[in-house]
Amino acid sequence: MTQTAIYFDNSFKDHVSTLDYPERTDRVKNIIDLINKEEFKNLSILKPDQVGYSHIYAAHDKEFVDDTLNRFPKDEKIVFLDQETPVSIGSFDATLRAAGAGINAADNIINGNFTNAFCIVRPPGHHACYDRSMGFCVFNNVAIAAEYLISKYGLENIAIIDFDVHHGNGTQDIFYKNSKVHYYSTHQYPLYPGTGDINEIGVGNIVNVPLKAGTNSSQYHLAFDEIVLKKLHDQKPDFLIISAGFDAHEKDPLASLNLVENDFKLITQKLMSIACQYCDNRIISMLEGGYDIQALERSMIAHIRELQNYDTNS
């Protein structure tokens, strides 16, 4: 069995490729070359399929999905789905393959072809709500993957861990009353999108860890261990999905937490240990934010290095 699948497609470079915007093509332009340079021994790079519409409908309002798909431009103009969510002619294929990566990863991991997967996708997903695109996110990639694991494979106890610096309001919205999915988020607070208060608990399945601007590595890990890891041990999930945003990095221009690459390595190690104890090691990780290009590239490599490292860590 191959340890790690990397899902990537060149269409992810074609999403709003002409726009000078934080969520831009440069974020993923070099990543496959960088992965190849690492000469990972137990990794496959795969092209994701387009998601079937029925899988998007499982996480989102059908009317919203159909309306959104009709709004993608068919010429060179840029359309804004909300104030911060532009789409271009290349976005249609990218959006469908970004969500499709989670579906492909789910099938391959459940069927034993891979242990874990990192989907290096654009557009990201965690701000996309049940009936609304927002914050660079068209559809909610991790939510679509979780709904698929529930409907196709009958899983009933999934954990989504979101370490992006922004609160994943969309993921929380979609699963707020669904106890089959527990959602854990560490995020700077207050910050965009404004949600993620500690009192937002859903049906006991939502765990928000709001962090002050300036939070450093040791403060972050204290909160992560004391709250997120403890609650994960209580939950004993059968599958881990990670909303992997790397914008809590100290160099990130959109936020003010002070993590470094090594922290993403440690977070990944900790989540691998949970997956080892409860999930038969199964993890789907999907890229969310991260806007300093070099910090993002180094952090993604640190994340992949740990996903590769199961044998030596356990």
Ligand SMILES: [Zn+2]
């Ligand atoms: Zn973010």
